[in-house]
Amino acid sequence: MAEKWSKHKFNLKLVNPANKRKYTIIVVGTGLAGSSAAASLAELGYNVKAFCYQDSPRRAHSIAAQGGINAAKNYQNDGDSVYRLFYDTVKGGDYRSREANVHRLAEVSVNIIDQCVAQGVPFAREYGGLLDNRSFGGAQVSRTFYARGQTGQQLLLGAYSALNRQIHKGTVKMYNRHEMLDLVTIDGHARGIITRDMVTGAIESHEGHAVLLCTGGYGNVFFLSTNAMGCNVTAAWRAHKRGAFFANPCYTQIHPTCIPVTGDHQSKLTLMSESLRNDGRVWVPKTVELSQKLRKGEIKIADIKEADRDYYLERKYPSFGNLVPRDVASRNAKEVVDEGRGVGASGVAVFLDFEDAIKRLGEDAVRAKYGNLFDMYYQITDENPYKQPMRIYPAVHYTMGGVWVDYNLMTTVPGLYALGECNFSDHGANRLGASALMQGLADGYFVIPYTVGNYLAGLGFAPVDKNHPNFEKTRKEVEERVQRLLSLKGNKTVDDIHKKLGHIMWEYCGMARNEAGLIKAKGLIRELRQEFWDDVTVLGENEEMNQSLEKAGRVADFLELGELMVDDALNRRESCGGHFREESQTEEGEAKRDDENFSYVSAWEYQGADQPEVLHKEPLEFEYVELTQRSYK
């Protein structure tokens, strides 16, 4: 396995430098995955057209990443290695990812850090000048590289600089404020996309020899999530309808450390980085009575004696303590809240306490490590986390599911690739912290530049026929859909429907799911979809900047994806990672996998509107990692 990627690279066909400029590659999305891919491919000599819906690639959701990026550099001499990163990631994903993919990810992780440092990414350094590391969940070594609480921002500035260099050289043509609304296929191969200019409304065709989807995750199907408001599934979903299988749609990551929901007025949630669990201790009062008194304001936090505090993660998982993986930390928070031991006015929160860390390290040291996160918490809650514990609760954060890809990152549509959070990726049923940035940059800088050439080398040099009738046909279909949306003049706003969808998904397909709830959810989503097309209102015209129209298109896609997520969750009658089926748990309440029957990737094939999708099963084989009941005790 350790040699598989090297051997594979050697066997891939090459495109000679002079021929590269005969090919055009469309890159949809310029977050970390897309910017790194577009910059690298243009540097190699390909013509690249890159698209994003923001006014600049710098606004991609990647910029929100706080905590850090993993790499097996072993700077700490604490026993890390490529193999250990590989092992932790396969185990962290609850044995539902491909071994070879994860090993490749661990291998190239070290190159990513070198590349980013060369670009000038200001990673934190320790006193000797070496890059500093901190710990993240699911690992007992420190391998997370970080730039304060702004790692995503700094990495994106690095990738954006590389991209910008190519834009100025003319090798990348950048289309900001363009939303991909469909995929054009010719003879079954991806040959272009249809976009809407979000400023003028112009519906345009763009042709290319290959199309890369780098369009991020679909966590906003839950309405409330830590994702940026604009994150959506449209590009991936439209490609799915053109033949790209969708894999493991029900694997959603619920992140344990978010600022709790305060009411129905909110439009998004805020993450408190997992890095805080390095020093913060998670606890709730030991008894329901104490918790009630605290909520009613009859006692203060300081009145709860040490002996009356339940540091439940440290108690239940002594080896990993507060650094258990996210799925385990989230489920345990839900459990203590369900028992009635939650804190805060709603009772739907637990404490993340820095008192010990401040005593041990001093407030200045804590500020240096986490200052911007503490400020953010203070701004949002008006509570000072240096003086009292933060209140946190799990929230939707990341989607491990996505477009199915092979080892070359190609989807089931030849010439169509998916990178970064958009693909079903290397994270199995649960992503370990700091591994999404690693995967997005691995895909963009170190995998696709090799694999796309293998496809292009077999194509010949003819330019894509822009006059092929499929361009006009697909463009017309997009126009008709836009007009259909604009004709909706009901009584509900798009947000009304989106919120309802979010409630259904969270209630029945969120942190825990069961058969009866999922069946109910399927019916509710169908009714809601009908309500959308019968009673929603979409304001304005196409020929203008129209956020109502943009949202409507995205929510219509979420309403279809939501049902597929429920179907996928129904099919998977086992618990694994972020997918907790209540019917399948150990005596201790931990997720219980069923390796005999469910050790596969679910890949769903679209069959037409309102038709049940066909499930394909890609078996997962484990040669190196032994499948065991995951334990962090």
Ligand SMILES: Cc1cc2nc3c(=O)[nH]c(=O)nc-3n(C[C@H](O)[C@H](O)[C@H](O)COP(=O)(O)OP(=O)(O)OC[C@H]3O[C@@H](n4cnc5c(N)ncnc54)[C@H](O)[C@@H]3O)c2cc1C
């Ligand atoms: C608050 C927060 C903190 C996080 N912190 C960490 C962390 O510390 N470490 C870590 O490893 N991971 C972290 N993650 C996860 C990580 O940030 C993301 O998984 C990753 O950045 C996704 O990168 P991407 O390039 O795949 O997608 P994105 O950055 O989401 O980029 C998507 C791109 O696609 C474009 N796009 C989408 N749809 C269309 C369309 N239809 N047409 C045209 N363009 C389109 C967008 O404009 C954008 O350019 C965090 C996530 C959140 C929400």
